[in-house]
Amino acid sequence: MEALGRAMMPSKYLFLLAAWTLASIGTSLTFMKPISIRNSRPRPSSLLSSSSDKFLNKRGHRRREAGVKGEEECLLIPVTNPNFDPNAKSLSGVPYAHVISGIDALYPPHELSDRNARSRTDGYWKYVARGERPPQEFTYGEFDVDFFGMLLDKSWEHYLEGMSDQDELHSSPTPWRNKTFCDIGSGAGRLVISAAALHPEWKLCRGLELLDGLHNMSTLIADRCLVNDDKERQRLGMIDGDSNRVLHITPSESEHTNSLPLAPIDFTCGSFTNPYEYLGDIDISFVFSSCMKPDLVKELSVAIGRQCKPGTIIITTEFPLFLKGHIDPLDGDESMPHGLYEIQLLEKINGWCWLLGGESTAYIHRVVTSLWEEYAGPRKPPQSSLEEQAFRLVQLMENGELTDTDAFLRNVRNDMIFHGLPQEFLPRIE
DSSP states (O other), rough: OHHHHHHHHHHHTTTHHHHHHHHHHHOOOOOOOOSSSSSSOOSSSSOOSSSOOBBBBBBOOOOTTTTTTOOOOOOOOOEEEEEEEOBBBBBBBBBBBHHHHHHHHHHHGGGGHHHHHHHHHTTHHHHHTTTTOOGGGGGOOOOOHHHHHHHHHHHHHHHHHTTHHHHHHOOOSSTTTTOOOETTTTTSSHHHHHHHHTTTTTTTEEEEEEOOOHHHHHHHHHTTTBBBHHHHHHHHOOOTTSSSSSEEEGGGGGGOSEEOOOOEEEEOOTTTTTTTHHHHTTEEEEEOOOOOOOOHHHHHHHHHHHHHHHHHHOEESSSOOOEEEEEOBBTTTTOOOOOEEEEEEEEEEEOOOOTTTTTTEEEEEEEOSSHHHHOSSSOOOOOOHHHHHHHHHHHHTTTOOOOOOOOOOOHHHHHHHTTTTGGGGSOOOO
């Protein structure tokens, strides 16, 4: 069979080799999406991380983007929330001061510039090298934990108001118990861990982040919260089935404990612009959308309208969602649901966020109608034949939608190796 497969190779890879030939002779391409034949899951065309383009330096001036001609780097130093109440607690009874203490230990404020630099390692500098300003969606920022906690508490009230199941209403005495939180554009995971500490009875706190560097950082930081020693778990009162993570706090913050239990945590590297990135399990989502352009906010609204169940709470910053719209059919997948969605704007709240000059506006929404039932996820994209995928590559080239020939050739080479092509057929990569 292997010999037969190789004998058939010239016709089977005709389009693929044609595409490689075009790329190798320097055809001018405009790269958007690296495509893997072995894994047909599309990669997102838009980038999103927890973000804001209004970084301030320690004097309160707008921070300039490093690397762009004529501009200088300013050290990022967070400013303490002047409205912070040291005695405040979440609706789950967890002191905000304890959570902030633990979060500051995991994410030292004086290292914010380092985390910002890490976010730039993924696709940022190719724009700088051309003398262009990188897309706003690449900008990394960190939201105020105190304001975030208040938004979670306020959202719980709205969530209860939207409950139609009275049995579920009476069985939820603890805020967010057995519910799922998602930070869309979770960056280094700071708000995911904050949510898991503020309300430890979540079913799951998860983050969705496109940039590999930030995603990897979030998993490494979350691993620092792991408690694997049985004696230590027993000392902390952790029982079988509990999350195996805690948030360590400074002894001065609490007379009774030096750690807080954390709800289960999970991080995914992906983007909401990918219609197969599952969002249908979440009950509440936070999106630090302060840097999003209208087109990206619209894509976010469509993703929510397509996947999120009615009653889901969505928090955005600076920009509300598109409240009504029609989701068009998805090219190449007739089974993907399409139709109308509706989202309700519940409340607009102003709060502290040093990154935005001292004040941020948050919008709390509720999904009214969606395509959640029809979506019936999680889903996988339909599998196309190799010939169809190769032909699509040629079309992308002809339309000027591929430019990064190095990335393209790496994908081609990897797939050819995977499918057992002889060495002499593999493209050279410098």
